[in-house]
Amino acid sequence: MTQVMQKSADWWRGAVIYQIYPRSFMDSNGDGVGDLAGITERLDHIAGLGADAIWISPFFTSPMKDFGYDVSDYCDVDPLFGSLADFDRLVARAHELGLMVMIDLVLSHTSDKHPWFAESRRSRTGPKADWYVWADPKPDGTPPNNWLSVFGGSAWAWDARREQYYLHNFLTSQPDLNLHHMPVQDALLDVARFWLARGVDGFRLDTINFYFADKYLRDNPSLPEPLRNDSIAPKVNPYNHQIHLFSKNQPENLEFLKRFRAVLNPTNAAAVGEVGDAQRGLEIMAEYTSGGDKVQMCYPFELLQPKRATAEVVGETFARLAKTAPDAWPCWSYSNHDTVRHVTRWGLSDAGARAYTTLLMCLRGSVCLYQGEELGLPEAELAYEDLQDPYGIEFWPEFKGRDGARTPMPWAGDNALAGFSAGEKAWLPVTAPHRALSVAAEAGDPGSMLAHYRRALAFRRAHPALRDGAQEAMAVSGDVVSFRRARGDEELFCAFNLGDGPAEVALPAGDWRVVGTELGSATPEGGRARLAGWGCCLARRV
Incomplete structure (x- = not known):
């Protein structure tokens, strides 16, 4: 088992964290899907960029209905990505290079294939009967309230075995855990302990504000049409027609985050929480990072919006931050695996992309960079038949989903798969514009986007005022x-x-x-x- 890396309590403050989407980073065995061994093979690229840490999106055992964000075993590696031994080698190599390792924990829900859910749905009186959010139907048989799923439709699914509905804020195959039930909290904290013992330095907490639902299951109020906006869900999704007052953002979350922080403290591990809320993101960040006893950072959506972060937008965001959460520590990002790449989303020229990169490196807070961002990759244009994302398939063609940001990393442009895989086909295609912007093509060019990112990260590191001033x-x-x-x-x-x-x-x-x-x-x-x-x-x- 990997030895825990020695680090200061504040190593995360001002850190640049490089996000890896493992399916698409590097395929080491030719099956067309990226894996942990592939990540290890390419860690030198990230260290050479000047990043302080990596964040790896889920690689746990999963039926892959939502590509790893539907976990069926929190404490093992899906064979698609390798093994626990592969993970240990990855951590060891990252630490040799001076890179901290953060992994993505999905604690709000599991896969419906998780043994916990299999036991919970078996009966209303079994040992895990209360591990998920179950509710009786209304007298007319309809769901218990009006909550909606982020992925469309009702957030409730009927289960004939229990003759009850279960809550799913995302896919029907992703039932929500009941964190009001203390044994569930205890089990999730044990998951964190398991990975800390393997040497991880922190966690990115997926959908951190979805952990608790209102215990009384009250209806959400409607949201006025002019305010219907979200960086992930398109306006065609009825999810944006509600104020999610009761289905997420519950006050009980604060006490759980204190318990979680107590698990992190002995190893100086850090956590960054993804705050999925377009209306109250900064306010929630203030709550979740306050007092030094909850998470260290939050990942707000203000710079992940479709609307370009103009000088006015940036100024308004930081004015709100100063008023609402002056002591909070944000982790800023322009792109990730859930959003259209910002070069395309904001229609940026090469010069514009460079300006925003330099700005990002000068802002107060930590930074997340998404794989391929350092190459200036635009959103990949894919045909409907190439789509894998259930979200994109559901809302096509008004919304093309998340696959365009998830295509394989182009390492070299001299073959169809751009050095990502030695196989014949990748899980998503590599487009010609991406092959032209490969790491190999940019690595030796001092005028490339990659060179600019390296200079920008070096500039941030050279000036302590930019890191945590x-x-x-x-x-x-x-x-x-x-x-x-x-x-x-x-x-x-x-x-x-x-x-x-x-x-x-x-x-x-x-x-x-x-x-x-x-x-x-x-x-x-x-x-x-x-x-x-x-x-x-x-x-x-x-």
């Missing part, structure tokens, strides 16, 4: 957003033109010296800096 209120003027970061005797001024036209910005009073010239930073003159379209000014107080 204070950040003053943002100023917004037209397309320009600017702010100061400070830690100890280092004070930096950061200004970004998030538009394609030229602009000017005034620096704060005092003497400033340009830094970040390798990132295209403009040199201030006479207390002002002229910014080209998508340009920046990075300066240090002398």
Whole structure:
């Protein structure tokens, strides 16, 4: 078993975390699906990028109805991805390279193939009868309330054996656990202990605000049409017609998160919670990261929205953050396995993508980068017959699902599968635009997007003020957003033109010296800096 890596209690603060979607990162055995051995083979790429940690999306035993987010055994590796021995080798190699390892825990629900659910559905009086959320029908036989599934339709499924409905916030095959029942909490905490003993350094907690449902099963109120927006669910999904007041975001979650944190503390492990809420994300982050006794970080959706993060949007987000959650520690991200890649989602040019990368590395908080983002990958265009994602299949063609962000990582462009696999076919196709942006094609080019990401991460690491320093209120003027970061005797001024036209910005009073010239930073003159379209000014107080 892998020895636990020694680390400081605050290693996560300001860290850059690289997300790996294991099905699509690297296939080591030619079956067309990525695996743990493949990840180990390519860890040097991530270390060379300058990341501090990796986050691996689920690799646990699963029927793969939702590609690993439907777990049937929390404490084993699905044979598709390898074995526990493969995982131990991955952790050992990551630690050799100085990379922390975080894994994705899905604690709100399991697969319907999990032995816990098989026993729970057997009878209303068995040992695990209360391990899932069960409810009697209304007198007319309809579900107990109006809650909706993120994946469409009612959040309730009928089970003929118990003659009751069970709750599923996602697929019908993903029943929700009942965390009001303490044995369930105890079992989930044991899962965390199992992986900590294998040397993991932390967890990304999937759908952290879905852990508890209202014990009285009250109806959700409706949401006014102008507010119906979500970064994952399209507007065609009726899920967005409700305020999810009772189906998630319950206060009982705070006590469970304290229990979870107590498990993490002995090894200085860290947790980042995914807050799936378009209306109250920052407020929930404030609750979940408060007091130093719950999770260390939360993963808000404010920069994962379809609407481009203009200077105005970024400024408003940080103004809300300062008002609602001034002490919270966010983990910012533009892209992940659930959203359209941001280069496509926001219609960014190459220069625009670089500007947003540099901005991300200067923001207060930690950072998540999604595999392939460092190559400038756009969303892959797939045909309907290529789709695997049940979400995309359900809502096609109005919403094309998540497969376009999940296609294999292009390592070399000299074959149809771009070096991802030695097999004949991958689980999702590799598109021609992605092959042209392979790691091999960009690795030796100092003008490539990959080179820019390496420089941006190195810049963040070289300046302690950017990693965990204070950040003053943002100023917004037209397309320009600017702010100061400070830690100890280092004070930096950061200004970004998030538009394609030229602009000017005034620096704060005092003497400033340009830094970040390798990132295209403009040199201030006479207390002002002229910014080209998508340009920046990075300066240090002398």
